[in-house]
Amino acid sequence: MIKVTIRGVRLEDLDRVAEIEAVCFPAAEAxxxxxxxxxxxxxPEYFLVAETDDLIGLINGCATNSPVIYDELFHNTSLHIPAGENLAVFGLDVIPAYRKQGIAAQLMHHFIQIAKNTGRKRVILTCKHELVHYYESFGYRNNGISGSTHGGSQWFDMTLVL
Known part of the structure; x- marks a missing residue:
């Protein structure tokens, strides 16, 4: 297994973070x-990166009182509620060459730990049908089809109660 460091994002990571997102998501969703x-x-406290010699993955999100992710959360950082009861996952990305090595799981476990350490009640996310089972492996519950139409796709609301 490859040695990976999980750390908080820095502003100088910006260009590489945007590159990773563009590789991992279709243009309409990235x-x-x-x-x-x-x-x-x-x-920044809810934005982690995975690195080897270079950045190879990321997870990011914000705090909210909403029980589900709604599309405006992705686009409007003023909706971040620092004392919100939930942490929302906007994206979990690992570049293709490094997938299936546990890197996404490490990022997710770190993010969940941050949620616990900051007293959140839940971690919420949306995912496509083919990833429901993956997130259930972390303890997320599938709440059904989401109201989100982000990128023109169908999403499922997932909740991890802490």
Missing amino acids: APRKSFKERITTF
């Missing part, structure tokens, strides 16, 4: 560089 810059400056 967050643009501008959004990542806003996320890094607004809630």
Whole structure:
């Protein structure tokens, strides 16, 4: 297994973070560089990266009182509620050459630990049908089809009660 370091994001990671997102998500779903810059400056404590010699993955999100992710959360960092009861996962990305090596799981476990350490009640996310089982392996519950239409796709609401 490859040695990976999980750490907090830094502003100088911005270009590589945007590159990773562009590789991991279709253009209609990928967050643009501008959004990542806003996320890094607004809630860096909920933005982790995985690195070897270079960045190879990331997980990021914000705090909210909403029980589900709604589309505006992805685009408007002013909706971040620092004392929110839930942490929302916006994206979990690992570049293809490093997948199936446990890196996404390490990122997710670190993110869940941050949620616990900061007293959150839940971690919430949306995912496509083919990933429901993956997130259930972390203890997330499938709440059915999401109201989110982000990127024109169908999503499922997932909740991990802490």
